Amino acid sequence: MTSAQLDAARSGDKEAFAALVAPLRRELHLHCYRIVGSVDDADDVLQEVLLAAWQGLSGFAGRSSLRTWLYRIATTRSLNARRDRARRPRPAPLPPFEPPAPSGRFDHTHLQPYPDSLVNELDPAAQVVARESIKLAFVIALQRMPPRQAAVLMLCDVLDFSVGEAADMLSIGPTAAKGLLQRARSARPAPLPLDKGEDHRDLASKFADAFSRDDVDAVLELLTDQCWLAMPPASECYVEREAVGDFLRASAAGRPGGSYELAAVTAGGRPAFVCYLQGQARGLVLIEPSQDGRKIASIMRFLDDGLHRHFGMPDSLT
Template identity: 80%
Template sequence: MTSAELEAARSGDEEAFASLVAPFRRELHLHCYRITGSVDDADDVLQEVLLAAWKGLPGFAGRSSLRTWLYRIATTRSLNALREQSRRPRSAPVPPFEPPTPNDRFDQPHLQPYPDVLVDELDPAVQAVARESVELAFVVALQRMPPRQAAVLILCDVLDFTVAEAAEMLAVGPTAAKGLLQRARSARHSPRSIASGARHHDLARKFADAFSRDDVDSVLELLTDQCWLAMPPASELYVGRQAVGNFLRASAAGRPGGNYALVAVTAGGRPAFVCYLQGRARGLLVIEPTQTGDKIASIMRFLDDGLHRHFGMPDFLD
């Protein structure tokens, strides 16, 4: 950023403003996602952030860096979006079959996985941290925290802002911010690495092959005893191999339109598949391998027929 570019943007030069914020767009989008847990919401919030920055730039005094100023706006707008989420609950599609009774509940109807193709657009120096911080289990843990606790944890432990900087972004005192951070750290889920390479890919291949053939027995052989299946925005949660198997069998028997075709992508550093039914995109599957990579610890089936577009996949397959 040059002073001339900043002054031009302050004077209403849209090209200068676009150049000014371009280096931060992708990381701001990722920040909005971590707080909201939704790629769709992150898209919307980022547009609000850029509009607010455009309108507020004449008042930017330069007491902090432009990046810090933008993160303050993004944090505020993301927290506002979380409050909006609670006022507009997201409904789940009605299944075309009678599902078995779930044995637990999943409480994150707005959750969506973050596409690795978007992380690839970040500066290589920050990609490793970014990949860890979009791991689904970590994002779920953030969503279950009080929003300001999650925000201060992200700002300090993921983005390396100081407690004082985080306090200013959240419009709280440093002591309050420190307390929020301590409580968030005590509840945090640390991102974990999983096995990669041949074993990782072999597990994903076996799962995709069995799932696309509705070979439930072969799918179950790949699961741990305590594997669970969640289907945001639905609240049903099936825990344990038997419960997961009961749901998969009911789905295979009652689903109109034949079998799914799965197209491999990657979401939050995990094997994922866009699901196509009769050639039309019908949501996304993400599997969580165990630490060793030889079993599956969880399956998340996202019932959002527009989610594939974030991964650059077509609406229809030939």
């Protein structure tokens, strides 16, 4: 950023403003995503952030860096989005078959995975931090925290802002921010194991083959005993291998249009597949390998027919 760019942007030059924020757009989008847990919501929040920054740029006094100022706006808008979302939950699609009774509940119906391809837009050093903080297990843990706890954890432990800076962004005192950070750290999940590379690719290949053939027995052979299946934005969850198998059999028997074709992508550092039914995109399935990488610990089936576009995948297969 140069003072000339900032002066031009303040005087109403939209191109100068775009040049100012361009280097920060992806990291701001990631910050919004970590707090709200949804790529769609992060898109909307980022647009609000940039509009608010454009309209309020004349009030930017330069006492902090432009990056810090933008993160303050992004944090506030993301927390507002979390609060507003609680009043308007996303509707879940009705299944075209009679599913078995769920054995659990998944409360984070807004959840979406973050495409690894978007992380590649960051510089290499930032990519390392970003990949660790968009793993679904970590993002789910953030959604379970009180919103301001999640925000201060992101600001201090992921983005390296000081407690004082985080307190200023949240309009609270440093003592309160320190207390939020301590509670958030105690609830933060343990680091996940590193990607086991070839093991994960082999597991993903076996899963894709069995899932696309509706070979439920073969899928179950790949699961841990305590594996669970969730399907945002639906709240139903199936826990343990037998319950997962009951659902998959009901789905295979009652699904109109035959079996799925799967197209491989990666999301949150984990194997994922865009699902195509009769050539049309029908959401995405993501698997979480177990600690040793030899089995599948969870399956997330995202019932969002537009999710594939975030991964740069086509609406239909030819």
